[in-house]
Amino acid sequence: MLDNPDKNTRSYKKLLQGDGLLARALRACSWAAVGAVLLQAIRMGRMWILTWLLAPQMFGLLAIIWCVLGLLRMLSDAGLRQSLVQNPKGLEQKYLDTVWLFNLARNILIALMLYLAAPYVYLAGGVYQDPHLPALLRLSCFILLFEGLTSIGLTALHKRLKFKLVTMVQV
Numbered sequence: 001m002l003d004n005p006d007k008n009t010r011s012y013k014k015l016l017q018g019d020g021l022l023a024r025a026l027r028a029c030s031w032a033a034v035g036a037v038l039l040q041a042i043r044m045g046r047m048w049i050l051t052w053l054l055a056p057q058m059f060g061l062l063a064i065i066w067c068v069l070g071l072l073r074m075l076s077d078a079g080l081r082q083s084l085v086q087n088p089k090g091l092e093q094k095y096l097d098t099v100w101l102f103n104l105a106r107n108i109l110i111a112l113m114l115y116l117a118a119p120y121v122y123l124a125g126g127v128y129q130d131p132h133l134p135a136l137l138r139l140s141c142f143i144l145l146f147e148g149l150t151s152i153g154l155t156a157l158h159k160r161l162k163f164k165l166v167t168m169v170q171v
Contacts, residue, residue, distance in 0.1 A: 028161040035167030042171065061133060065140050072110050072144075078102070081152075085159045100152040107148030111141035 016023055051059060080099045084090035118137035157166050 024161045028163040031163035031167050035163065035170055038167070038171050057130070058132075061130060061136055064133070065136055068114070068137065069140060069143060072114065076106055076110055078106070081155045081158075084152075084155050090159055091156055096152045096156065099155070103150075103152075104148040107144045111144040111148075114138075114144070115141050 016026055050062065054062065080102055084095060084099055087095065089095060115138050118134040121133060121137060154166055154169060157163070
């Protein structure tokens, strides 16, 4: 197999240029890897900039808010977007609309619960007793609302293995 490297290179290029499932999957994996590296680099740059701009106390509050939002997202995820990718009828408009509406309703409900619970986080005492925390938690509800409005088209692109477009949108 290693006797003729030119032949191996040509066969690999031919494999990537094909229209078969394997070629599409390999191209999608390549774009997903490039996107993951780019997004991680952007996150690291963003964190580096925030450490210079924010006071340590404010940076700590920001980290708390990101943790709360991440926890709420994980605990409330029903896996509907993943089910669209797996379902053979996942690209039908009625399914796409249903999942988009469900995710919007879920995010509105989470934002409402976070808005109402924000003062109690401050009253719970302990390490997180900062007077700015309830207002910042309430302000972060807008993040959840905007995430609920995210297009379901990205999920359709995942299903079609169009990770190049997904990567471009995410970056």
